[in-house]
Amino acid sequence: MSEKTEESEKTEGRQVALPGSTDAPTAVPLPPKGDLLLSVKDMHVQFGGVKAVDGLSFDVHEGEIISVIGPNGAGKTSAFNCITGFYRPSKGSVLFAGRNLTRMRPSNITKLGMARTFQNVRLFKDMSVLENVKTAMHSRLKENVLDTLLHTPRYHRAERQCTLDAQGWLDFVGFGGDEEHLVTQLPYGEQRRVEIARALATKPRLLLLDEPGAGLNHSEKQALIALIRKIRELGVGIVLIEHDMGLVMEVSERIVVLNYGKEIADGTPHQIKNDPKVIEAYLGAEDDD
Amino acid sequence: MTQLIWNGLFVGSFYALVAIGYSMVYGIIKLLNFAHGDVYMLGSFTGFLLLGSVSGLLGTWSLPVLLLVLLLSMLFTGTIGVIIEKVAYRPLRSSPRLAVLITAVGMSFVLEYGIRQIFGPSPRVFPVRLAGDPIFFLDARITLPQIVLMVIAAALMYFLQRYVMKSREGRAMRSIALDTQASLLMGVNVNKVISRTFFIGSALAGAAGVMAGAYYGSIDFLMGFIIGLKAFTAAVIGGIGNLYGAMLGGLVLGLLESFGTNWLGGQWRDVFAFACLIAFLSFKPTGLLGERVSERM
Incomplete structure (x- = not known):
């Protein structure tokens, strides 16, 4: 007993190596939640002479919520497009589950679990809510041409399973409307939910949300925060681009700040809030008289 | 009157089969595939060759042999369609649309004059001629082959509708037509689905080609030109990019032609058909079933 206490005291003693540092809990990086999922290393994206992203690095683990913030035009969406394979980085690399994504087709990146x-919500406008979600199961649904033309039992089984799964995801995100409606008939907040359900239906290990809170009212935002946490509990890593600081501060475990394509900070919400460079980027530099 | 309607529906079902390919390809990659009519011509010539090689069986077994030939020709033209897309259109997918359009016109010439090199410029006589004793129904003169061909056309369209509206592949096709980027992110292999669309469209055009050969009896290397334009007209009338629109447009064009020639005389047939095209483009460019107008060429 006494030995153990000594032991623990010792370790404690070792941790508090810097007496006087008051923000000790934030200075120690949070322990990783799960396996490393995404690793962006020194990513540069360039359009002609414009450097949209100029050196961005961050890691995401399973079950972790990371936010990427920055003023308008900071390169957040460009970074997303690069991670998901629409742009090729001019320098640097994107590793997902240990594999380099920089030369991979977007549909294969999705199959890997992103x-x-x-x-701006991009649902398939002329399709019903249910069909939108079912499209996301494309790569996992096995039906051959003869089955679909002849409507064999195998076709019916596959379609039924697909419909059930899709309904499951719609329930998961709390969609309350009619799943047979065209998505364009839904209110904006519901469309956002359907879009998240569609993304989840691809069975991702990592989910990237591009301004999920835009255009939502206060109660919808609260529901969104709850949903993001619920998704995290599935073990999915989440990367968020968001302008609403309240939402970001409440939900994120770590925040990466971009300004003019450059990464200017990476830390916990508490650190970010007090980082002079971040404050400067958002509010402008204080004049030194 | 019944006769006119029947004739219109009969010709219209050919137009519809060809128009479907036009419309599906336009819907999915926004390309007016001007080589499409020539795939129809290629279907006729494939049928012509295949039937020529089994001419011993013709006579008693005409219809079953014709069906088999139809199927083989569809596989062949479908494959050609996939190759055309891969060789001529895919490398240009991200170039301006006009470039692809010109390539399509070029592809059309390649097919036409390639066939002319092989089979010569003069018309060929199809080895099978589907004639038959007419049946009279409500004063209309209908032949058995006409009924068979229309049933085949209707069956093809029925299966197509089922495929596009109710299957995983169909969903993928429609999703690409609506938003290609988002489809990619849903794990849809866009290239594969586009290939498949070309296969289906070209196979249907090939089927129409064989059927037309068997019905009209004579084929030549330029036969695809006018039907290509007619199919385009049908697709525009129905609302281009819309599957049901193509079917409806084909039948409507067939009926318009049938009544138009009855009033104006046979030599006015094409004039009347293309006047309809111009009228639709000026007054209802979205066609009967189309809605969005923003993305038209």
Whole structure:
């Protein structure tokens, strides 16, 4: 007993190596939640002479919520497009589950387990809610041409399972409307939910949300925060681009700040809030008289 | 009157089969595939060759042999369609649309004059001629082959509708037509689905080609030109990019032609058909079933 206490005292003693540092809990990086999922290393994206992203590095683990913030035009969406395979980084690399994504087709990146939503909701407009979600199961659904033409029992089984799964995801995100409606008939907040359900239906290990809170009212935002946490509990890693600081501060475990394509800070919400460079980027530099 | 309607529906079902390919390809990659009519011509010539090689069986077994030939020709033209897309259109997918359009016109010439090199410029006589004793129904003169061909056309369209509206592949096709980028992110292999669309469209055009050969009896290397334009007209009338629109447009164009020639005389047939195209483009460019107008060429 006494030995053990001594032992623990010793370790404690070792941790508090810097007497006087008051923010000890934030200075120690949070222990990783799960396996390393995404690793962005020194990513540069360039359009002609414009450097949209100029050196961005961050890691995401399973079950972790990371936010990427920055003023308008800071390169957040460009970074997302690069991670999901629409742009090729001019320098640096993107590793997902240990594999380099920089030369991979977007559909294969999705199959590896990455999904995203868009800044402006991009659902398939002429399709019903259910069909939108079912499209996301494309790569996992096995039906051959003869089955679909002849409507064999195998076709019916596959379609039924697909429908059930899709309904499951719609329930998960709390969609309360009619799943047979065209998505364009839904209110905006519901469309956002359907888009998240569609992304989840690809069974992602990592979910990228591009401004999921845009255009939502206060209670919808609270529901969104609850949903993001619920998704994290599935073990999915989440990367969030968001302008609403309240939402970001409440939900994120770590925040990466971009300004003019450059990464200017990476830390916990508490650190970010007090980082002079972040404050400067958002509010402008204080004049030194 | 019944006769006119029947004739219109009969010709219209050919138009519809060809128009479907036009419309599906336009819907999915926004390309007016001007080589499409020539795939129809290629279908006729494939049928012509295949039937020529089994001419011993013709006579008693005409219909079953014709069906088999139809199927083989569809596989062949479908494959050609996939190759055309891969060779001529895919490398240009991200170039301006006009470039692809010109390539399509070029592809059309390649097919036409390639066939002319092989089979010569003069018309060929199809080895099978589907004629038959007419049946009279409500004063209309209908032949058995006409009924068979229309049933085949209807069956093809029925299966297509089922495929596009109710299957995983169909969902993928429609999702690409609506938003290609988002489809990619849902794990849809866009290239594969586009290939498949070309296969289906070209196979249907090939089927129409064989059927037309068997019905009209004579084929030549330029036969695809006018039907290509007619199919385009049908697709525009129905609302281009819309599957049901293509079917409806084909039948409507067939009926318009049938009544138009009855009033104006046979030599006005094409004039009347293309006047309809112009009228639709000026007054209802979205067609009967189309809605969005923003993304038209």
